[in-house]
Amino acid sequence: MTTRDRKTLMIGGFILLLLFSVLAPELLIGEIGMAVTVLFGWIHFLIHAVPQIRVRWAPIGSTAVYVVMLLSGSHYFLRWLYREMRGSAVPPNWNWRWTIGGFLIIVLMFTSGMAAIGAAHQTAWLVNSPEPLFRQHGEVRNRIICPNNLRTIGEALTLYAANHDHKYPVDLSALLSEDLSAATLVCPSSNEEPAIGATTQAVLADFATPHHCSYLYLGKGLSQPLPSDRVIALEPLENHQGKGLNVLFGDMHVEWLDKAQADILLAKLALPASTTRRSEN
Numbered sequence: 001m002t003t004r005d006r007k008t009l010m011i012g013g014f015i016l017l018l019l020f021s022v023l024a025p026e027l028l029i030g031e032i033g034m035a036v037t038v039l040f041g042w043i044h045f046l047i048h049a050v051p052q053i054r055v056r057w058a059p060i061g062s063t064a065v066y067v068v069m070l071l072s073g074s075h076y077f078l079r080w081l082y083r084e085m086r087g088s089a090v091p092p093n094w095n096w097r098w099t100i101g102g103f104l105i106i107v108l109m110f111t112s113g114m115a116a117i118g119a120a121h122q123t124a125w126l127v128n129s130p131e132p133l134f135r136q137h138g139e140v141r142n143r144i145i146c147p148n149n150l151r152t153i154g155e156a157l158t159l160y161a162a163n164h165d166h167k168y169p170v171d172l173s174a175l176l177s178e179d180l181s182a183a184t185l186v187c188p189s190s191n192e193e194p195a196i197g198a199t200t201q202a203v204l205a206d207f208a209t210p211h212h213c214s215y216l217y218l219g220k221g222l223s224q225p226l227p228s229d230r231v232i233a234l235e236p237l238e239n240h241q242g243k244g245l246n247v248l249f250g251d252m253h254v255e256w257l258d259k260a261q262a263d264i265l266l267a268k269l270a271l272p273a274s275t276t277r278r279s280e281n
Helices: 002-023 032-053 057-086 096-128 133-162 173-177 200-209 259-267
Strands: 230-235 242-248 252-258
Touching: 002 252, 032 096, 057 096, 133 242, 133 252, 173 200, 230 259, 242 259, 252 259
Parallel strands: none
Antiparallel strands: 230 242, 242 252
């Protein structure tokens, strides 16, 4: 590879990262994603924030009038003061450039002070935050992986039902024999770990022990087709720090429910919020 090719590849990679940071920053994971988001995340913010800005010309016009009045008054006062300090015999030579320069210095000092206060406030917030910054970024990534897991589980359930007289399995462990990865049954935000083993039987044996499944399965005894609002699988609230949960419905779509919606659903299903059981009769 020539030097020119390497430079082209580096520029292309940089542009790709920049596009991801603007269009879909949540897809950037790990330290590289964090660094790119920190450097270019403001672009993504501006793209979404600027169209929502509504210009109010009346306050802008009145502010401009006040600034002109302040500059004019300050200029003539400073010119008088300058003349008095140097003596009446000296012609007034205080010019507008000095007045405008002083005004801009004051504005910059005010802006710098506000920026310093904001930086100190955000630093203090990060230091006292109950969750580390990188964990918060990781949760954004996990919010993408977790519903994808449930969608994959839904696809595996559909294939299983097609091969078993439209009946769903008794337990999610049956899907492990259908080439479903054990990692798919674990939400990355939970404390569970994927079942491991050199063979399928070893994986099934490990899966039978606790802490290898993050999702509660409610499909035992059910058959296709199902109502679109029938819950097939869901996760406990603690998977995402109690902020909400993902639900797999009968038509195999996955939906995120916030805390209030999740509490209503769990009460309707007569399930405790902290349940981690794999199946319900």
